[in-house]
Amino acid sequence: MSEKVIATADDIRRALTRIAHEILERNRGADNLVLVGMLTRGAPLAQRLAGIIASLENIKPPVGNLDIGLYRDDLSLRDTQPVIHRTDIPTDISDKKVILVDDVLFTGRSIRAAMDALIDLGRPQLVQLAVLVDRGHRELPVRADYIGKNIPTALSEQIEVRLKEIDGKDEVVIITEGRGQA
Amino acid sequence: MRPTAQREGAPPLSETIPEISTSVWKHNHILDLDDFTREEIELIFVITDGMKEILSREIKRAPTLRGKTVVTIFFEPSTRTRASFELAARALTADVLNITASTSSIVKGESLLDTLRTIQALGADVLVMRHSQSGAPYLAARQVNMSVVNAGDGAHAHPSQALLDMYTMRSRLGHLKGRKVVIIGDILHSRVARSNIWGLSAMGAEVVLCGPPTLLPLYMNEDRARGQLPRVTVESNADKAVENADAVMALRLQLERQEKGLLPAVREYVRYYQITQERLARAKPGALVMHPGPVNEGIEVSPEVSHGANSVIEEQVTNGVAVRMALLYLLAGGKKH
Incomplete structure (x- = not known):
């Protein structure tokens, strides 16, 4: 197995700053925005985006965490069942502009689950998707509105986003299975 | 009720995302707590926190156990335990079938094992059972391939x-x-x-x-x-x-x-x-x-x-539904082993 860093802490910081600007540009400010981070690693990313937005505008949008475990379509297929964590969104999302935040966009199935989970909480005015990495290989018609970095990958490769709040440091790595075993 | 007041943002991650994995979970049945580890009980608590949020919503329902059937069979009277399991199963979109011993074929003399086999043949995934005889749910767990939850057996366990x-x-x-x-x-x-x-x-x-x-x-x-x-x-x-x-x-x-x-x-x-x-x-x-x-x-x-x-005392009743949702999720929400 080999591991290669494809984005450093600085790269991540710059990507998030750009995404924050894009969110403000597209939505003409921070009015009525709610940032919702998908657990686990979407949560600190949403917090950081809200922090950057607060430093640019004079409003800090509310930030929440969303657990999608109960909405997954692969519960009967996975070897380990996901732990269900508490969804915690500090405001009613009805008629709000919800920015859904995740670390990696891959098959699109998590986003499908997240949208179902969100709709169960209320009827947002709109939902936009921000991801740090888009690695391709969609299995559902899902696309991101804001992308930190496009990383073309092979299905056999793994992308891991590591964040200070959880992993002690910021980086994105690509993990390739060592080829050929005896 | 959902909180409507806006807070400064979510609490720190260490509080909202306890580090725990479902790999600590070893149970196919829940018969008593004598063979539960601290980690398993912690896992139930963490998932219960998540389930409480579902119950705080206006529409208290998640699709997790769609297509699964939970059967409750009570050979002793009960209001809250049975209602609590039923609400828990419904909140996770399971189908629920309630069998009351006094109105079933049991009064015609059907034996416990025959009753259990019938329920199994109907396609139940989880059997929630209360019985006046200590140990009856253990017998059930040995004889059927559904997950059995002991909802009270004699003076033994709940x-x-x-x-x-x-x-x-x-x-x-x-x-x-x-x-x-x-x-x-x-x-x-x-x-x-x-x-x-x-x-x-x-x-x-x-x-x-x-x-x-x-x-x-x-x-x-x-x-x-x-x-x-x-x-x-x-x-x-x-x-x-x-x-x-x-x-x-x-x-x-x-x-x-x-x-x-x-x-x-x-x-x-x-x-x-x-x-x-x-x-x-x-x-x-x-x-x-x-x-x-x-x-x-x-x-x-x-x-x-x-x-x-x-x-x-009232909080216990409310929490009961969330705890039972967590138990049903752990028993029936994943891959069949």
């Missing part, structure tokens, strides 16, 4: 009740380790007490059992000596027992089981064992008052205490 009691204590007291929990009443006939002893001990709480000597099984001392029961303290003086307690749990005085003359008079019980303001004053300030229900008004707990600030 694991989901103990888990909701413990969850309620943990959500009020922060943690259970080192907490002093006093269980007062008819310990002899109490399956709730037995399951709580196992669970609370696994979590490192200090358990004190208190009741009239005739309702306080002496064999518990012997079982304990033989290592068949965790460390508990037995104290028949209620004033002494509640000294410095973090939680005081009153058990229902099972009036229907008091014909054997184990209790001289209910009035005497009330005088020596009722949880009153004066008795509660000996516990820690803010100590929790609990009761598994149904309450005999004015017997186990005085009215002003049972409706007072220390009482979490």
Whole structure:
């Protein structure tokens, strides 16, 4: 197995700053925005985006965490069942502009689950998707509105986003299975 | 109700995302808590937190157990346990079938095993069972390939009740380790007490059992000596027992089981064992008052205490649904093994 860093802490910081600007540009400010981070690693990313937005505008949008475990379509297929964590969104999302935040966009199935989970909480005015990495290989018609970095990958490769709040440091790595075993 | 006031943002990650994995979970059935580890109980607590959020919504429903069938079969009367399991199953979109022994073919003489096989043939995934015979759910678990949840068997065990009691204590007291929990009443006939002893001990709480000597099984001392029961303290003086307690749990005085003359008079019980303001004053300030229900008004707990600030009796009922959602999720929400 080999591991290669494809984005450093600085790269991540710059990507998030750009995404924050894009969110403000597209939505003409921070009015009525709610940032919702998908657990686990979407949560600190949403917090950081809200922090950057607060430093640019004079409003800090509310930030929440969303657990999608109960909405997954692969519960009967996975070897380990996901732990269900508490969804915690500090405001009613009805008629709000919800920015859904995740670390990696891959098959699109998590986003499908997240949208179902969100709709169960209320009827947002709109939902936009921000991801740090888009690695391709969609299995559902899902696309991101804001992308930190496009990383073309092979299905056999793994992308891991590591964040200070959880992993002690910021980086994105690509993990390739060592080829050929005896 | 959903909070509508805006807060500054979510609490820190370490609080919202406890590091735990479902790989600690080893159970196909939930029969008692005697074989549960601390990690498994912690996992149930974390998932229960998540389920409480679902129950706080206007539409209390998630699609997780779509296509799964939960059957409840009760050979003994019950209001809250059965309703609680049913609501839990429905909140996760399972199909629910309730069978009441008194209106089923059991009255025609169908044996327990035949009844269970019939339920299995109907395609149930989880069987929630209450029976007056201790051990009946164990028999069921051996004979069928559904997951069996013991919703109370004789005087033996009532694991989901103990888990909701413990969850309620943990959500009020922060943690259970080192907490002093006093269980007062008819310990002899109490399956709730037995399951709580196992669970609370696994979590490192200090358990004190208190009741009239005739309702306080002496064999518990012997079982304990033989290592068949965790460390508990037995104290028949209620004033002494509640000294410095973090939680005081009153058990229902099972009036229907008091014909054997184990209790001289209910009035005497009330005088020596009722949880009153004066008795509660000996516990820690803010100590929790609990009761598994149904309450005999004015017997186990005085009215002003049972409706007072220390009482979490209603919270126990509410938490019961969330705890049972977590149990159903862990039993039926994943891959079939």
